[in-house]
Amino acid sequence: MNTLDVLTAEELDAIHEQAMRILEEIGTRVLHPGARELLRSLGQQVEGETVRWDRGFVLEMAARAPRSFTVRPRNPARAVEIGGGRPVYAPAGGAPFCSDLERGRRDGTLEDHLTLVKLAHAAKPLTCLHSGACETAELPEASRHLDMGYSILRWSDKPYVCYGGSGAGARDSVELAAIACGGRHAIEETPAILGVANPNSPLAWDLPMVDALLAWAEANQAIAVTPFLLAGATAPVSVAAGLSPLVAEALSGIALAQAVRPGVPCLFGSFFLPVDMRSGRPNLGMPESVLATLAGGQLARRYGLPYRGGGGLCSSNAVDAQAASETAMTLWATHLSGSDFVLHAAGWLEGGLTASLEKLALDLDLLRMFERLGRGVAVGPEELAFETLREEGPGGMFLASRHTLDHFRDWLFESPLFRSQDYATWVERGGATTDGAATVEWKRLLERYEDPGIDPAVDEALRDYVARRKRELSA
Amino acid sequence: MNTLDVLTAEELDAIHEQAMRILEEIGTRVLHPGARELLRSLGQQVEGETVRWDRGFVLEMAARAPRSFTVRPRNPARAVEIGGGRPVYAPAGGAPFCSDLERGRRDGTLEDHLTLVKLAHAAKPLTCLHSGACETAELPEASRHLDMGYSILRWSDKPYVCYGGSGAGARDSVELAAIACGGRHAIEETPAILGVANPNSPLAWDLPMVDALLAWAEANQAIAVTPFLLAGATAPVSVAAGLSPLVAEALSGIALAQAVRPGVPCLFGSFFLPVDMRSGRPNLGMPESVLATLAGGQLARRYGLPYRGGGGLCSSNAVDAQAASETAMTLWATHLSGSDFVLHAAGWLEGGLTASLEKLALDLDLLRMFERLGRGVAVGPEELAFETLREEGPGGMFLASRHTLDHFRDWLFESPLFRSQDYATWVERGGATTDGAATVEWKRLLERYEDPGIDPAVDEALRDYVARRKRELSA
Numbered sequence: 001m002n003t004l005d006v007l008t009a010e011e012l013d014a015i016h017e018q019a020m021r022i023l024e025e026i027g028t029r030v031l032h033p034g035a036r037e038l039l040r041s042l043g044q045q046v047e048g049e050t051v052r053w054d055r056g057f058v059l060e061m062a063a064r065a066p067r068s069f070t071v072r073p074r075n076p077a078r079a080v081e082i083g084g085g086r087p088v089y090a091p092a093g094g095a096p097f098c099s100d101l102e103r104g105r106r107d108g109t110l111e112d113h114l115t116l117v118k119l120a121h122a123a124k125p126l127t128c129l130h131s132g133a134c135e136t137a138e139l140p141e142a143s144r145h146l147d148m149g150y151s152i153l154r155w156s157d158k159p160y161v162c163y164g165g166s167g168a169g170a171r172d173s174v175e176l177a178a179i180a181c182g183g184r185h186a187i188e189e190t191p192a193i194l195g196v197a198n199p200n201s202p203l204a205w206d207l208p209m210v211d212a213l214l215a216w217a218e219a220n221q222a223i224a225v226t227p228f229l230l231a232g233a234t235a236p237v238s239v240a241a242g243l244s245p246l247v248a249e250a251l252s253g254i255a256l257a258q259a260v261r262p263g264v265p266c267l268f269g270s271f272f273l274p275v276d277m278r279s280g281r282p283n284l285g286m287p288e289s290v291l292a293t294l295a296g297g298q299l300a301r302r303y304g305l306p307y308r309g310g311g312g313l314c315s316s317n318a319v320d321a322q323a324a325s326e327t328a329m330t331l332w333a334t335h336l337s338g339s340d341f342v343l344h345a346a347g348w349l350e351g352g353l354t355a356s357l358e359k360l361a362l363d364l365d366l367l368r369m370f371e372r373l374g375r376g377v378a379v380g381p382e383e384l385a386f387e388t389l390r391e392e393g394p395g396g397m398f399l400a401s402r403h404t405l406d407h408f409r410d411w412l413f414e415s416p417l418f419r420s421q422d423y424a425t426w427v428e429r430g431g432a433t434t435d436g437a438a439t440v441e442w443k444r445l446l447e448r449y450e451d452p453g454i455d456p457a458v459d460e461a462l463r464d465y466v467a468r469r470k471r472e473l474s475a
Numbered sequence: 476m477n478t479l480d481v482l483t484a485e486e487l488d489a490i491h492e493q494a495m496r497i498l499e500e501i502g503t504r505v506l507h508p509g510a511r512e513l514l515r516s517l518g519q520q521v522e523g524e525t526v527r528w529d530r531g532f533v534l535e536m537a538a539r540a541p542r543s544f545t546v547r548p549r550n551p552a553r554a555v556e557i558g559g560g561r562p563v564y565a566p567a568g569g570a571p572f573c574s575d576l577e578r579g580r581r582d583g584t585l586e587d588h589l590t591l592v593k594l595a596h597a598a599k600p601l602t603c604l605h606s607g608a609c610e611t612a613e614l615p616e617a618s619r620h621l622d623m624g625y626s627i628l629r630w631s632d633k634p635y636v637c638y639g640g641s642g643a644g645a646r647d648s649v650e651l652a653a654i655a656c657g658g659r660h661a662i663e664e665t666p667a668i669l670g671v672a673n674p675n676s677p678l679a680w681d682l683p684m685v686d687a688l689l690a691w692a693e694a695n696q697a698i699a700v701t702p703f704l705l706a707g708a709t710a711p712v713s714v715a716a717g718l719s720p721l722v723a724e725a726l727s728g729i730a731l732a733q734a735v736r737p738g739v740p741c742l743f744g745s746f747f748l749p750v751d752m753r754s755g756r757p758n759l760g761m762p763e764s765v766l767a768t769l770a771g772g773q774l775a776r777r778y779g780l781p782y783r784g785g786g787g788l789c790s791s792n793a794v795d796a797q798a799a800s801e802t803a804m805t806l807w808a809t810h811l812s813g814s815d816f817v818l819h820a821a822g823w824l825e826g827g828l829t830a831s832l833e834k835l836a837l838d839l840d841l842l843r844m845f846e847r848l849g850r851g852v853a854v855g856p857e858e859l860a861f862e863t864l865r866e867e868g869p870g871g872m873f874l875a876s877r878h879t880l881d882h883f884r885d886w887l888f889e890s891p892l893f894r895s896q897d898y899a900t901w902v903e904r905g906g907a908t909t910d911g912a913a914t915v916e917w918k919r920l921l922e923r924y925e926d927p928g929i930d931p932a933v934d935e936a937l938r939d940y941v942a943r944r945k946r947e948l949s950a
Contacts, residue, residue: 001479002479002480004479014854015859018859105898200870202867202870202871202873203868232873233872236878238853238858239853240853244859276889276894277887278895279894279896281895284895286890286893290844315896318906318908320910321794321796321799321908322892322912323796324797324798324799325799325837326893328807369765373762373766376481377481377714379482379490379715383713383715384490384493384713384715384719385713386496388711389711389719389720393678394502395678395679396677397709399708403712404712408752412750412752417797418761419751419797420757421756421790422756423580423829431792434796434800438796
């Protein structure tokens with residue numbers, strides 16, 4: 001799909017210029033002493049916990065990041081290219097709750113996590129997974145990332161975004177990936193996982209997050225540096241103002257990663273939304289997010305960086321018209337922004353607090369629609385079908401024509417969820433709304449899941465690592 | 476909003492070329508003897524009921540239509556410009572049924588019609604109405620257009636699309652508009668109403684529709700010539716093939732209107748959707764419609780004609796996630812296509828069979844979002860807010876900052892329907908889904924309705940006309 005610009009070249013310049021002023025005049029807080037030391041040694045001004053960045057340095061570092069890169073999981077056939085012109089979709093991550101219509105909303109468990117892993121593995125549009133598919137509330141907080149990491153590596157062979165934002169967690173994710181994907185050397189050549197580094201907006205980098213960023217950078221794993229800006233709370237209330245700390249935060253994080261390891265794959269990330277002044281909560285799917293997501297894509301292109309923006313985001317607490325409207329708004333913004341990597345593309349409900357199985361089914365259908373849209377209008381002789389038009393002529397009917405029978409299966413989009421049903425028949429069959437139809441769909445998808453299998457030696461090594469680390473962490 | 480192109484210049488040429496071949500080699504059926512006679516006299520080849528059109532003639536006629544025009548209703552302050560860069564929205568029209576959550580789905584009545592008129596009149600985004608807001612099933616079919624026309628002229632002073640597709644109905648709509656808007660001469664100078672002319676796709680113009688088109692054209696009222704193409708039924712199953720009869724039908728209708736009255740305002744219309752092969756019914760909100768709507772905008776621009784495309788269209792039978800997804804897909808297509816006039820922009824449910832009050836409330840919110848998006852990102856010093864960013868600095872909080880308090884009411888979009896609500900509070904308050912919230916909203920909107928009043932002499936003249944025509948029609 002073509003991209004849609006919402007900023008003129010002059011407006012882009014103004015935002016860039018302000019971001020540079022922020023870096024140089026206001027600076028960012030960096031709570032990681034080692035990182036501050038490194039930055040000081042590279043000529044940045046460090047005063048207490050504040051780092052004032054030189055724009056030349058930041059831009060030079062950011063220029064080291066590749067425009068596109070490959071993430072290769074344990075099954076090389078499942079490798080994805082990020083920045084290669086087609087968006088890579090990953091499901092929602094980080095939700096404390098899991099829900100479906102039959103069992104309702106509940107604390108996420110490892111069993112729910114496994115269901116979400118299997119669904120995402122079975123889902124064709126999702127070429128990347130998330131090891132934080134939902135929280136596993138019954139497991140100890142200090143070590144649950146190990147169970148989640150094992151679960152995803154055992155039951156899927158697609159690449160994934162790794163859960164958590166601490167140095168120890170990031171190092172464990174790297175170790176597990178190394179075991180599963182041919183060793184540390186192999187994953188340093190081609191990254192096997194992606195980490196997400198969120199600054200503590202505005203303009204602060206906290207210790208565990210920087211520790212994680214350094215761990216991923218050292219191992220050459222991909223990093224989506226993603227400021228989370230809430231207009232009216234962690235950012236000023238205008239889109240234009242929020243975009244400048246967005247740039248400052250994203251580029252400072254990327255610069256730090258590149259200083260540690262030149263060329264480590266980094267994404268310019270944006271997660272920008274307004275606060276709902278009635279509740280003080282994040283308000284997803286609103287016009288401000290659409291505009292900021294589109295502007296973010298323009299900024300990423302300006303800096304020559306792959307873009308992580310958008311997703312299937314909503315505030316709604318139910319899989320209703322609000323959820324679908326908000327999600328469609330954010331997905332359109334995602335696609336028109338040229339987003340290269342789309343986290344939270346499916347299953348996100350309730351501002352991200354809930355991983356919803358019905359929402360996952362709904363979103364997968366929407367993603368399939370965008371894939372169809374991305375292929376555009378084919379205009380060849382077979383599609384133009386002049387002879388078919390001549391044969392039918394004025395008043396003709398193409399329902400049973402050869403051309404229709406030959407092509408409708410391939411050319412017409414068919415949604416299992418969205419149906420055009422006669423009202424009387426629909427009522428007679430129970431008048432199901434989309435959420436109910438989505439229950440049927442996620443169950444069908446789960447039935448289609450196929451265990452990718454795993455080399456028993458690798459499996460054993462993964463289990464050994466998890467067991468050892470659990471012993472260490474509980475000691 | 477910028478437009479999004481889905482066809483290359485070469486692809487546009489190929490579709491244009493095929494449309495011209497259709498006009499010249501296949502032709503269209505024209506079941507109106509007077510129109511055939513006129514076309515023959517202007518050099519077109521007429522054989523029985525088939526007219527083969529000369530491409531030079533068709534393009535020359537189409538070039539007579541203005542790129543933009545004004546529609547001026549009885550209140551000149553409510554005049555709208557069509558083709559002036561901002562879309563004009565009109566609500567759904569032509570639905571046999573009306574529904575709301577409390578009273579359910581029912582045959583439309585004049586009372587429902589009046590409610591819909593009042594809602595559309597009160598709704599700020601809708602700057603145009605539709606006199607076929609819903610059917611009035613209790614009234615005689617031959618004369619109900621008079622009651623509906625009177626109802627809209629009495630209770631709203633916005634311009635409107637007139638109901639029906641017959642010559643007598645069109646002539647009555649012109650007469651009523653003339654009475655209300657300063658006489659025949661005045662409305663011939665600046666049109667007061669819009670008519671919709673749908674060919675009987677593929678490639679057929681039936682008698683009553685052409686009769687209506689001629690009546691509107693003779694009176695210089697605006698005409699949206701809108702082929703209704705159902706890929707897989709009334710058109711081949713590919714988007715590209717459907718676009719060529721679309722062009723042939725739209726341009727032939729416009730050419731006929733221009734032959735009757737040079738310069739009569741005409742819109743290049745597109746209503747293009749695939750058939751749902753599972754039910755044989757029209758399938759709205761699908762990727763094929765999105766692509767065809769976008770391509771239609773490109774074609775309209777090529778011919779220098781204002782565009783009627785898109786709408787808030789859906790197949791769903793309920794105001795659920797399906798309805799919202801389909802509607803959001805079609806509204807994005809609408810806006811990215813540069814559509815100048817958007818019929819069925821709000822209230823459309825169940826493939827257009829039902830005018831839903833809740834859907835109207837939902838769609839109005841979506842239209843407000845698109846209006847906000849259309850204003851883009853403002854990048855001035857007040858929006859960039861550098862000093863505010865400096866004051867808060869790293870780790871700051873903007874919730875209570877002066878800049879936020881000064882601007883959040885104007886700068887943050889607030890939806891009455893879409894809220895970010897804490898889950899526990901939401902459940903405690905009944906866990907309403909969007910459709911329930913929409914009931915509250917349409918009632919609020921109805922309360923805000925204000926009677927625009929009417930000159931008693933005009934009112935009496937309208938009533939007299941209606942009474943006289945009813946006597947004639949029942950004779």
